[in-house]
Amino acid sequence: MDVYVSGSLTKEQLDFYNEEGYLVLPELLTEEDLQAVKQAMSQKVTQIADELLAAGLITDTLADTPFPNRLADLFKDLSAEEFLKYGRSWRDRLPGYFTLMSNPKILNAVESLIGGEIFSNPVYNVRPKVPLVAAGAVPWHQDKSYWPDANANPVITVWISLVDATEENGCLHIKPRTHKKRVLKWHRESATGTGYTALSEKQLGTTPTVILPVKAGSAILFNDRCLHMSTPNLSKSVRWSVDLRYQPTDQDPMPQHGAGFLARSHKYPERVCTLADWLNNQPEHREQDLR
Numbered sequence: 484m485d486v487y488v489s490g491s492l493t494k495e496q497l498d499f500y501n502e503e504g505y506l507v508l509p510e511l512l513t514e515e516d517l518q519a520v521k522q523a524m525s526q527k528v529t530q531i532a533d534e535l536l537a538a539g540l541i542t543d544t545l546a547d548t549p550f551p552n553r554l555a556d557l558f559k560d561l562s563a564e565e566f567l568k569y570g571r572s573w574r575d576r577l578p579g580y581f582t583l584m585s586n587p588k589i590l591n592a593v594e595s596l597i598g599g600e601i602f603s604n605p606v607y608n609v610r611p612k613v614p615l616v617a618a619g620a621v622p623w624h625q626d627k628s629y630w631p632d633a634n635a636n637p638v639i640t641v642w643i644s645l646v647d648a649t650e651e652n653g654c655l656h657i658k659p660r661t662h663k664k665r666v667l668k669w670h671r672e673s674a675t676g677t678g679y680t681a682l683s684e685k686q687l688g689t690t691p692t693v694i695l696p697v698k699a700g701s702a703i704l705f706n707d708r709c710l711h712m713s714t715p716n717l718s719k720s721v722r723w724s725v726d727l728r729y730q731p732t733d734q735d736p737m738p739q740h741g742a743g744f745l746a747r748s749h750k751y752p753e754r755v756c757t758l759a760d761w762l763n764n765q766p767e768h769r770e771q772d773l774r
């Protein structure tokens with residue numbers, strides 16, 4: 484298999500991505516690669532459990548319940564509103580998230596798509612999709628609807644599953660080749676109060692949907708115009724995932740969404756963001772700031 488120019492993707496994978504607008508990298512990350520991010524997620528779950536206990540909403544923090552089940556079990560007898568107080572997705576600055584965002588296997592794949600000067604976009608989401616919370620389902624949308632005015636093209640989403648993502652627990656669904664579309668006119672989802680950007684049925688066109696169940700550690704890369712959604716979690720455990728975003732360093736860093744960081748640079752390796760920079764929200768690592 485030929486590896487294309489630089490980065491880890493083969494020419495076949497690259498051709499597939501360019502044509503279809505997405506690419507699945509099955510089990511890209513090992514259990515060891517995921518350890519730090521799972522630890523960060525577990526830390527947050529412990530904090531939530533302690534708060535629920537202090538509020539008298541639960542009597543047991545379920546400290547020994549396995550990672551895929553603990554958050555689901557904590558909220559089993561509580562309302563969706565109680566869960567949504569913590570947000571439908573999280574963007575904390577915990578070291579394990581930085582470890583994942585800087586993982587060389589992810590950056591090697593992204594480098595194949597955009598070259599070796601890689602900016603990590605401030606929009607990253609940790610998604611604890613728990614059962615019984617309707618807002619866990621994400622309507623059809625294009626990611627670019629969240630930054631329509633940003634001069635950033637392309638922004639690559641790297642969606643990573645921490646557990647096996649299945650049709651039952653609400654895996655990702657995608658409409659291939661829709662990355663060639665313009666940004667469609669969207670509305671705000673109002674049924675579950677999430678405020679997600681959403682497209683109506685008649686905007687989806689005739690392209691058949693591809694359903695993407697993947698094993699834990701797999702990555703799904705997609706272009707920010709590619710239509711995608713996910714279904715509700717009908718299982719008894721949490722569909723844990725993370726969606727990360729990367730773009731070339733000469734694009735709009737979108738500071739209105741937070742501080743991104745220089746994840747990789749062949750030109751200025753000494754300026755690549757460290758964990759300490761990231762924890763301090765150090766914002767500027769763009770190419771134009773490095774000259």
Ligand SMILES: O=C(O)CCC(=O)C(=O)O
Nearest residue numbers: 610621626642713724726
């Ligand atoms: O994880 C999901 O269910 C949806 C992810 C998504 O919409 C995204 O990564 O943009």
